[in-house]
Amino acid sequence: MKLNLLTVALAASAAVVFLDAQARADCGCSGIPSTITSDSSGPCLRYEAPSGPSNDITFRFDEAYACGQYATGEYFVVSEDGVAKVTTITPEAAGGRHGVDVNPSPDGPQRWDDRLDDYAPPITLPYAAPPGSSVVKYVSDNPSGDCDGAGEKSCGRFAAVVTVIDAPPADPSTSFRPPFVGTNKPVLSTSKLQTQLLSRLQAACADTPSLDTALAWTRHLRLDYTSHSVTCDLMPPEDALPDGRPWSTDIWARDTDVYAWLHLADVCGAPPCTPEEDLAAKFPVLVGYVQHGIDIWGVDRMGASLFRGGGGNGGGKLFAYGFAATMLADPAMLADLSAVDADRFFETASYYAGKNGTALWGQPVGTEEEYWNDFSDRSTRTIRDPYGYIDGGFEPGGWYQDNTAKPTKYSALLMRLMPALAAAWPINKDAILSYADRWVDHGALTQPDPCAPVGGQYGSDYGPDEDGDCVSGSGRVPELDGSNKDGGNREREMGECMWNSFRGCSETCSCPGQSCEATSQCGNGEIEAPEECDGDVSGSCPTGCVPPDQPNGCTCVAAGAGSGAGSSASSGGSNPWNGDGEEGDGGGGCACGVAGRTAPTGALAALMAVWAAALHRVIRRRRMTGSEPPG
Numbered sequence: 001m002k003l004n005l006l007t008v009a010l011a012a013s014a015a016v017v018f019l020d021a022q023a024r025a026d027c028g029c030s031g032i033p034s035t036i037t038s039d040s041s042g043p044c045l046r047y048e049a050p051s052g053p054s055n056d057i058t059f060r061f062d063e064a065y066a067c068g069q070y071a072t073g074e075y076f077v078v079s080e081d082g083v084a085k086v087t088t089i090t091p092e093a094a095g096g097r098h099g100v101d102v103n104p105s106p107d108g109p110q111r112w113d114d115r116l117d118d119y120a121p122p123i124t125l126p127y128a129a130p131p132g133s134s135v136v137k138y139v140s141d142n143p144s145g146d147c148d149g150a151g152e153k154s155c156g157r158f159a160a161v162v163t164v165i166d167a168p169p170a171d172p173s174t175s176f177r178p179p180f181v182g183t184n185k186p187v188l189s190t191s192k193l194q195t196q197l198l199s200r201l202q203a204a205c206a207d208t209p210s211l212d213t214a215l216a217w218t219r220h221l222r223l224d225y226t227s228h229s230v231t232c233d234l235m236p237p238e239d240a241l242p243d244g245r246p247w248s249t250d251i252w253a254r255d256t257d258v259y260a261w262l263h264l265a266d267v268c269g270a271p272p273c274t275p276e277e278d279l280a281a282k283f284p285v286l287v288g289y290v291q292h293g294i295d296i297w298g299v300d301r302m303g304a305s306l307f308r309g310g311g312g313n314g315g316g317k318l319f320a321y322g323f324a325a326t327m328l329a330d331p332a333m334l335a336d337l338s339a340v341d342a343d344r345f346f347e348t349a350s351y352y353a354g355k356n357g358t359a360l361w362g363q364p365v366g367t368e369e370e371y372w373n374d375f376s377d378r379s380t381r382t383i384r385d386p387y388g389y390i391d392g393g394f395e396p397g398g399w400y401q402d403n404t405a406k407p408t409k410y411s412a413l414l415m416r417l418m419p420a421l422a423a424a425w426p427i428n429k430d431a432i433l434s435y436a437d438r439w440v441d442h443g444a445l446t447q448p449d450p451c452a453p454v455g456g457q458y459g460s461d462y463g464p465d466e467d468g469d470c471v472s473g474s475g476r477v478p479e480l481d482g483s484n485k486d487g488g489n490r491e492r493e494m495g496e497c498m499w500n501s502f503r504g505c506s507e508t509c510s511c512p513g514q515s516c517e518a519t520s521q522c523g524n525g526e527i528e529a530p531e532e533c534d535g536d537v538s539g540s541c542p543t544g545c546v547p548p549d550q551p552n553g554c555t556c557v558a559a560g561a562g563s564g565a566g567s568s569a570s571s572g573g574s575n576p577w578n579g580d581g582e583e584g585d586g587g588g589g590c591a592c593g594v595a596g597r598t599a600p601t602g603a604l605a606a607l608m609a610v611w612a613a614a615l616h617r618v619i620r621r622r623r624m625t626g627s628e629p630p631g
Contacts, residue, residue, distance in 0.1 A: 027058055029067040029075060036064045036077070042087075045075045047160035050216065050239045055139045057160045060088045062126070068172040071190045072291050074221070076163040076172070083128040084164045089137045093122040097140040100125065102133050103182055106227045106304035112138035113155045115147050116231045131166035134180040138223070141238060148234055154246040156237035159223040176291055179298025181225050188294065190287060191552050192328050195279060197420050198286075200265035200513040205497035207257070211267060211281055214258045217242045218288025224251070224317075225299050229309030248308070248346075249404055252316025253490040255289075256410035259323065260498045262286060263417055265513055286327065293324020297333055305344040310365045310382050311400040318345035318426075319411050326421045340426050347411075350404070351431045355388035358445065359434035361401050362392020372463050375454045375476075387470050390446045396477060397444025397484035405439050406488035410495035412436030416506035420518050440499075443485030449475035523548030532556050 026039040027046035036043040043064040049055035059075075062085040066078035077084045091098045096114030099122040104110070109120035129135055139158040141147060147155035161180045169175040169187055178185035209217075220240035226232050238244035242254030261267060262285065268277040296317055299306060306317040318340070325333040342348040343364060354360040362384030366374070371383040374394045381399040384392045393399060412433050415422040422429055438445065452462040452473025465471045505511035527534050531554040533545035541556035548554060 029069060034067050036061055036067050038064065045077075045162060047158075049139065049158040050220070051157055055091075055158045055239070057137045057139060057158060058090045059086055059135070059137070059162050060090075061085060062087050066168065068168050070163075070169075070175050070177040071173055071287050072177055073219075074161060074163070074177050076165050076168070076177075077129075078168055079129070079131050079164055079166055082166075083130055084133075085126055085128050086135055086162075087126045089125065089135075091139060093125075095143075097143040099138045099140075100127075101136050101138075102127070102129065104134075104136060104180070104225070106181060106225050106299045106302060106306075108226070108228065110226065110228075110231060110235065112223075112235065113140045113147070115140075115155050116234055118228060118231060129164040131164055132183055132185050133164040134161050134178070134185075135164065136161045136180055136221075136223070139237065153244050154236060154238050154241075155234045156223065156246075158239040159221045159237045161221055176287070176294055179295050179301075180221070180223075181295065181298045182302045184298065184301055186294075186332070188328055188330055188333075189552075192330065193286065193290065194327050194329050194420070195283075195286070196517050197327065197418055197515055198279075198282065199263040199417060199511070199515045200275065200278060201263050201417075201502065201511060202265055202513060203498060203501050205494050205501070207493035207497070208264070209257050209261045209494065211269065211285075214261055214285045215288075217254065217258055218285050218292070222251075222292055222295075224248070224292075225295060227299075227304045227306060227308060229313055232308050232313055247312070248317065249312035249315035249407060249490060252312075252319065253407040253410075253492055253495075255316060255320070256407055256414065257492055257494040258285065259289070259319075259414050260410070260494055262289075263414075263514075289320065290324040290327050293320045293322075293327075294333075296321040297324065297336065300336060300340060300344070305341075307344050307346055307349050310346075310349075310363045310380075312346065312404045314346035315404050315407060316346070316411075318347040319414075321345075322421060322425055326418070326424045334424060337424060338426050342427050346404070347408075347432065348427045350382075351408070351428050351435050352384070353428075353431050354385070354390075359431045359438060360385065360388065360391055360445065361396075361435060368464055372454065372458065386464075387451060389449045389451065390476065391444050394477075396446050396480050397487070401444070402484060402488055403490060404488075405484075406490045406492065406495060408432065409436045409439060409486075409488070409499065410492065413495075413499050413503055413506065417502060417511070417514060419509060419516055423518065440486045442482055443487065444480050444483045446477050446479075447475060447481040449478065451476050453477070522554035527554075 026037065027044035028037050029035070029045065030037050036045060038044065041060065043061045045059045045067070047057045049057070061077070063080070065080060065084050068076050070076060089100055093099050096119065099112040101111040102123055108118040110116055110118055111120050111122045113119070127135070137160055138156055141154055141157035142152060146152060161177070163177060163185070171189070174190045176188045176190065178187055222236055222240045224232070224236045226235055233247050236246040236251075238246065241251055245251060245254070262282050265278060266273045268281040273281070296306065300321065306314040308314040322337060325337045340348065350361055350363050352360060352362075363382040364384055366380055366383035368386040370380065371386050374380045374383055378394055381393045381395070382401075390396060391401060393401060413436070415425060415429065415433065422433075450472050451470035453476045454462050456462060460471070462471050462473065502511050506514065509516040522531060523535060525535050525537055527537055527539050533539040533541045533556060534554050535545060535548060538545050544557040546552050546555050546557055
């Protein structure tokens with residue numbers, strides 16, 4: 001029997017996790033049920049750094065706790081008697097370097113490196129971590145020197161997280177890691193991924209990322225979570241970043257290459273590729289990007305801002321959040337996305353419809369007077385036109401508008417190529433799409449402009465008039481209208497090729513191989529592709545339909561099996577948000593239709609079922625008898 005697309009991808013992902021664990025059996029998670037393995041110094045979990053063994057991170061524990069790996073390959077540990085004791089983590093924190101924190105806050109302090117602002121000492125080890133703890137370790141780069149000098153990019157080289165939970169997910173290999181920030185720890189499933197939304201476009205782009213590059217850029221913890229406007233440039237660890245570039249807009253520009261790659265055909269190792277082979281190649285990359293978006297969701301849930309003072313310091317964060325929410329079609333995540341504060345994200349704060357309905361660029365980072373002062377001070381460069389006629393800043397088309405123009409253009413194309421993402425986008429989708437086209441066709445917009453240029457007396461010859469508009473004149477910088485047409489210093493060959501190939505046909509969703517599907521609604525009583533059933537409408541399912549509020553909802557119940565229950569990092573319940581009384585889907589229907597969203601079958605399913613059942617038995621027996629392995 002031919003397996004569906006998502007089953008093939010899940011199997012491939014599980015196989016990677018399994019082989020990776022075996023390769024590091026001296027410090028890892030092995031066996032059925034899985035427990036922490038030991039080297040000569042005792043029980044330990046190790047993350048291998050791409051930059052070499054000297055930057056590897058090793059978590060050590062007082063006993064061999066039950067453990068597992070999420071779909072990302074990252075470890076979780078199951079607590080005993082309410083805690084899991086972490087004894088040491090190497091490289092050890094010392095001298096203001098190589099810090100450790102638990103459930104870090106985007107609003108600080110940061111405990112990673114004292115060369116960064118807002119530093120506080122790391123948590124003390126040994127540490128008895130309760131369930132719901134994300135224990136994060138940082139490896140400092142160039143620890144004996146500077147981290148923002150010539151040739152240096154970031155203070156960080158590598159980072160990793162171990163999540164402590166009180167019960168394992170029913171299916172770890174298909175579970176995303178919960179956000180590493182804060183105390184809300186939802187666990188979402190890769191089985192919900194809306195893989196039918198990924199296109200299979202044919203594009204002969206010379207700079208198309210390789211599969212190895214796509215994997216390298218999405219495999220590790222980015223730790224890109226802080227709201228600090230300066231620290232954000234220097235905190236993310238280089239091993240996890242595209243080309244090791246930590247500035248948010250640099251990350252964003254490069255990420256658009258791989259987001260585009262996810263929409264291409266023939267990306268498997270040996271093209272031409274079948275749809276199944278392409279999805280198997282894309283799947284771990286997709287998981288990596290969605291995991292990053294889940295982490296950003298966690299930041300947003302804490303009420304923190306990723307705008308980071310403006311410029312391009314927060315570029316791309318909302319795109320990652322929106323992409324993840326769209327791909328998962330999780331009701332709680334989509335609801336939070338739709339309700340974002342526009343001033344907390346670069347994308348929603350920077351693009352808006354002006355007074356004449358024209359899409360403009362500019363940021364809400366200054367008063368009317370500060371806007372005018374910037375023409376002489378030339379310090380902010382980004383303040384939105386207070387009258388809504390032209391692009392912002394004292395030099396429209398330059399500075400941060402120039403820095404961010406290209407990734408904005410590429411993101412707009414990706415939204416057109418993926419209509420479901422455009423549909424989920426909050427607040428200003430039309431402004432972004434219109435701005436991208438205007439930038440390509442015209443460049444900076446400074447005309448028409450009824451305002452007088454700077455000169456003479458403020459409030460009389462220029463600036464605000466007594467009616468709350470501007471003193472009338474010939475325009476502030478008319479000579480810059482049309483400047484920097486389709487320019488930008490973050491240009492990507494991949495993005496340019498994709499735009500030239502698909503901007504035209506994406507307008508009508510008519511590009512060959514383009515997916516124009518939307519997310520289906522599991523629980524609305526209608527079978528919508530790729531659902532197999534929906535509630536009481538059983539379709540072709542002889543054994544019944546998995547309920548909408550259960551994992552793998554709207555798929556056929558396997559013969560002899562129940563529908564199961566959801567899991568979370570802190571309670572094992574079905575509510576995706578645990579703690580602080582937050583609710584998930586409220587028991588209602590969910591948007592969960594994906595291509596081939598059936599549970600993995602055959603040997604893989606049997607292995608996962610045996611693992612989960614055995615692990616639950618061991619944990620239950622230990623708790624009932626009070627027995628513990630030797631400390």
